[in-house]
Amino acid sequence: MKFQAKIQADDDARTVTIRLTGELDSGSAPTLNEMIGQAAQHPVDRLVLLMDRLDYLSSAGLRCLVFAHQKFGPGVEIVLVGTKREVAETIQLTGLDRSVTMQDPADV
Amino acid sequence: MVERLTVRATTAAGSEVAGFVQALSEQGGLTERQSYRLRLAVDEIVTNIVLHGYRGQPGPVRLEGGTEGDRVWLRIVDDAPAFDPTTHDPRPRLAAQADGREGGFGLFLAMSGVDDFSYDRTDGHNRNTLVMRRP
Numbered sequence: 001m002k003f004q005a006k007i008q009a010d011d012d013a014r015t016v017t018i019r020l021t022g023e024l025d026s027g028s029a030p031t032l033n034e035m036i037g038q039a040a041q042h043p044v045d046r047l048v049l050l051m052d053r054l055d056y057l058s059s060a061g062l063r064c065l066v067f068a069h070q071k072f073g074p075g076v077e078i079v080l081v082g083t084k085r086e087v088a089e090t091i092q093l094t095g096l097d098r099s100v101t102m103q104d105p106a107d108v
Numbered sequence: 109m110v111e112r113l114t115v116r117a118t119t120a121a122g123s124e125v126a127g128f129v130q131a132l133s134e135q136g137g138l139t140e141r142q143s144y145r146l147r148l149a150v151d152e153i154v155t156n157i158v159l160h161g162y163r164g165q166p167g168p169v170r171l172e173g174g175t176e177g178d179r180v181w182l183r184i185v186d187d188a189p190a191f192d193p194t195t196h197d198p199r200p201r202l203a204a205q206a207d208g209r210e211g212g213f214g215l216f217l218a219m220s221g222v223d224d225f226s227y228d229r230t231d232g233h234n235r236n237t238l239v240m241r242r243p
Contacts, residue, residue, distance in 0.1 A: 026151075056126075056148075058155070059152055059213035059214035060155070060214075067206065086140075090148065093216075104153075
């Protein structure tokens with residue numbers, strides 16, 4: 001499925017939420033990186049990525065998470081919600097799960 | 109029977125590659141999880157060839173694969189300068205990634221996601237062969 005990303009800021013603008021849909025690979029990662037770069041220009045406390053509709057994640061997508069850390073800085077929590085099993089395994093395999101918070105949808 | 113596909117080396121080749129792997133996985137009766145990991149491995153190898161092997165220049169990437177006995181195999185062949193992924197140790201770079209620095213996860217994902225990974229240089233071609241054991 002074609003990759004889509006939609007961004008939304010909450011009312012006090014301290015949390016930015018991005019819903020990811022489809023497949024995040026080397027072809028689509030630049031789209032998300034651009035969105036992250038724009039969002040990081042505003043001070044926030046949390047970046048929430050809604051992952052339940054993301055079907056595929058390659059290393060290019062993992063680098064988006066690293067990029068988000070770089071852009072937002074160490075004080076901003078990055079939360080991944082509802083990550084599918086295969087996608088979560090990829091994140092865990094590389095140890096990146098230790099630098100993000102992985103949540104079930106019910107915990108949000 | 110051997111299935112074959114040749115793609116141009118661009119990052120847009122992902123969907124063609126995914127379709128090829130999906131068909132091969134179904135032919136070989138792989139589980140969804142195995143199919144996902146094989147696709148990821150192939151995607152990472154092809155992306156590496158595109159970005160680093162051919163350095164963004166056009167070049168062919170040939171895929172061939174089949175089912176033999178208890179295994180599904182898939183070979184990726186390119187004409188870029190010799191590069192053996194099995195000599196690439198990703199651990200220092202993976203450690204660096206946790207600190208947010210740039211580096212490569214791709215080859216690590218490729219080699220750790222399949223049951224067997226081998227490389228050979230034959231007649232001026234890089235040949236990466238990936239194997240998944242059938243359930």
